[in-house]
Every structure is written in C-alpha cells, then in structure tokens.
Amino acid sequence: MAEKLEIVVAADLDNGIGKDNSLPWRIPGDMKFFQSLTTGTTGEHKNAIIVGRKTWESIPEKRRPLKDRLNIILTKKAEIDAPEGVLVCNSLESALEKLQNIPHERCFIIGGAQIYKEALQHPHLDTIHLTRIMQEFDCDAHFPPIDDRFALAAVSDTMEENDIEYRFQRYVKKSSL
Numbered sequence: 001m002a003e004k005l006e007i008v009v010a011a012d013l014d015n016g017i018g019k020d021n022s023l024p025w026r027i028p029g030d031m032k033f034f035q036s037l038t039t040g041t042t043g044e045h046k047n048a049i050i051v052g053r054k055t056w057e058s059i060p061e062k063r064r065p066l067k068d069r070l071n072i073i074l075t076k077k078a079e080i081d082a083p084e085g086v087l088v089c090n091s092l093e094s095a096l097e098k099l100q101n102i103p104h105e106r107c108f109i110i111g112g113a114q115i116y117k118e119a120l121q122h123p124h125l126d127t128i129h130l131t132r133i134m135q136e137f138d139c140d141a142h143f144p145p146i147d148d149r150f151a152l153a154a155v156s157d158t159m160e161e162n163d164i165e166y167r168f169q170r171y172v173k174k175s176s177l
C-alpha cells in the first residue's frame with residue numbers, strides 16, 4: 001500500500017511559520033506534542049521524519065538528529081555533512097522510494113515552507129497536524145492555505161503558554177474519511 005504522508009506544522013493566524021530560519025514563538029506544550037506525535041509508534045519500527053535542509057540547520061546541533069526517529073534531510077546539494085544514520089535525499093520522491101525499503105511506521109513531513117509546499121501537492125498526503133497559534137507574528141516563512149481537499153477532523157481545547165493561545169487541529173483528506 002502507498003505510504004501515507006502526514007504534515008506537522010505550527011502556524012499563526014496569518015499562516016506564518018518562521019522568521020530568520022527559526023520559530024518566532026516558544027510554546028513548550030507544542031514541542032511536547034510534536035515530540036510525542038512523531039516518536040509514538042504501535043510496533044517495533046520508528047517513524048520517519050522528512051525535513052528541509054534549512055530547517056535541519058535551524059535545529060540546535062545537540063538536538064539533531066531528532067532522536068528515536070529516522071531523520072531524512074532534503075537538499076539539492078551534491079553533498080552535505082550529516083551524522084551517521086541520517087539519510088540525505090535530493091527529492092521528496094527519492095526519499096519516499098528509499099523509505100519503501102526501510103521498515104518504519106509513519107512518515108511525517110516536518111517543514112519548512114518549501115517542503116510543506118511540495119508535500120501539500122503530493123497525492124499521498126493524508127493528514128495535516130496543525131497547531132494553530134492564535135496571534136500574528138512577524139514571519140518571513142508561511143504555510144500555504146489548507147484547501148477544501150481537507151476536512152477538519154479534530155480540534156483540541158484552546159491552551160495558553162507564555163501569553164500565547166494555541167490549539168491543535170487535525171485535517172484529514174476528505175477522500176480518506
């Protein structure tokens with residue numbers, strides 16, 4: 001069966017997701033949610049995460065690769081430095097092809113803007129886990145609008161941390177419902 005792809009993203013009210021290659025907010029509850037969602041499995045195999053080279057570089061060195069997950073970096077460069085065990089691929093398709101031969105459970109696209117844009121058009125994209133941040137920040141990277149191929153399947157209560165309100169939303173492709 002074809003691999004189902006899932007996006008995980010946090011976006012403000014203007015769909016802003018980042019500024020100067022970093023996150024413009026600090027929301028520990030969202031970090032915990034991301035960690036738990038992307039590491040959680042029901043069986044023996046890890047989940048895969050696919051990340052753009054710029055977002056990879058924005059992760060502090062001591063926190064990468066993201067532990068307990070198969071890390072895949074997308075870059076067009078011929079070579080980049082990557083720790084042992086991290087896959088480097090030149091396209092989303094080649095990453096998905098490689099994944100066919102690597103036992104894993106789920107596959108999460110974790111950004112940034114360029115990678116989200118491509119993944120949103122991918123026929124196997126099934127779910128978008130969106131943390132909606134209920135403010136507008138000054139962002140230079142944005143998530144595309146979620147179109148009507150997707151339906152809002154779940155929404156959490158609104159939470160607040162560091163004076164920032166946010167809620168978790170899950171969109172699912174209507175054809176999968």
Ligand SMILES: NC(=O)c1ccc[n+]([C@@H]2O[C@H](COP(=O)([O-])OP(=O)(O)OC[C@H]3O[C@@H](n4cnc5c(N)ncnc54)[C@H](OP(=O)(O)O)[C@@H]3O)[C@@H](O)[C@H]2O)c1
Pocket residue numbers: 008009010011016017018019020021022023051052053054055056058074075076077089090091092110111112113114115116118141
């Ligand atoms: N709020 C959130 O949930 C969230 C999550 C993740 C990231 N972000 C934010 O997003 C921003 C970064 O986004 P970005 O768009 O600038 O960078 P990005 O998507 O993280 O990375 C872009 C790079 O990925 C590579 N790439 C893109 N498309 C590719 C393809 N089809 N095949 C192979 N490689 C490909 C290229 O690397 P090369 O240049 O090496 O060829 C490109 O320069 C930051 O502000 C970050 O904090 C936010």
